[in-house]
Amino acid sequence: MRQTRLAVGLAMSAALLTTATACGSPQQAATGGDGASSAPVKVGLVYSKSGPLASYGKEYLEGFKAGLDYATKGSNKVGKRTVEVTEVDDAGDPAKAVAGAKDLIGKGHKIIAGSTASGVAVQVSALAEQNKVLFVSGPAATDAVTGAGKYTFRSGRQTWQDIRTAAASLGDVKGKKVTVFAQDSAFGQANVAAVKSVLGGAGATADEIMVPASTSDFTPFATKAHDAKPDLLFVAWAGTTAQAMWTALGQQGVFDVTTVVTGLDIAATWPTYGPVAGKISFLSHYFAGAGGTEAEKAMTDRVTKAGGTVDLFTVDGFTAAQMIVHAAGSTNGAAGDDADAMVKSLEGWSFDGAKGKLTVRAEDHALLQPMFNAKLTGGATPRAELVKKLEPEAVAPPVATKK
Incomplete structure (x- = not known):
């Protein structure tokens, strides 16, 4: 399997990344007078902007932007911290996704999201686990993402x-x-x-x-x-x-x-x-109008206003943004640098999504959903x-x- 062939390389690279990000001052967040961080919450979106699943990736991105606006009430802030989103195109290629995620982690990103393709999700999940960063997988349906590790979650459905x-x-x-x-x-x-x-x-x-x-x-x-x-x-x-x-x-x-x-x-x-x-x-999994919820209406209004169209995977991006804002805001924005705190805030969390009531199952991080x-x-x-x-x-x- 591809995952097995990459395991040694991933482990070595991850160890180097972990050492680099633990060294201190270059990655330390600035703090305000009250001790709360004022540095941005860095979110890396590693998804299919191009490649065979580019149409899915486009929907995901439009949904994510709408969800971020909705979850932050239009402020694009968690507490006093601005949410800074960096996009990386993996073109559906696991190797490109891993390279892009490594680069983001090396630059201090503690939150990675996206993964349009299942093969990508499995590889990025392994990297996130090794480097202890929050990973919220996107449209990738493989069941392997559920229970993959402490730091891995999903914003879409799974094959089961x-x-x-x-x-x-x-x-x-x-x-x-x-x-x-x-x-x-x-x-x-x-x-x-x-x-x-x-x-x-x-x-x-x-x-x-x-x-x-x-x-x-x-x-x-x-x-x-x-x-x-x-x-x-x-x-x-x-x-x-x-x-x-x-x-x-x-x-x-x-x-x-x-x-x-x-x-x-x-x-x-x-x-x-x-x-x-x-x-x-x-x-x-979803089609426009299926949810009949207030969150769906909010998503549709924002996506449409931005010139997009709500479709199958718009909801996955919207849900990912809700999860990330909740996780990063669990300690007034400071959790955006603390993966363990973000994990704790998400486990067992129930919330109103575009599809309806969603729950992150604490035991294995499955997203229970209609x-x-x-x-x-x-x-x-x-x-x-x-x-x-x-x-x-x-x-x-x-x-x-x-x-």
């Missing part, structure tokens, strides 16, 4: 919550047959493993239909899905062949024999579902509509084993 949301249409999954229809890739295999772990562990029978990445004719695979007649067909797909794949499932009558569930992606992808859009049951079932309507210009809101406890992952 996705899968439980997908299964909501089945009710009790015990004895039910679930088939994963996925690309034969790391992404597809990860989804197969997650379904077998989450739903298989709850008593379902789980299998898979894996489609080679080079496939252009999806008819044989769609036919196989039709003939299997599972109780639930979970589709895990990404990329330019999505429209052809959905067309084939429709043509082979798959929607007539089973419930088809997939994740609701960003709004720009909705037209690719074509004429079958209204037949798909969508699991949703999830949504949705449908698309509107034909050529699809609109997302809420079918059901799942409360946090209904989709809460099991407590992760401490690493």
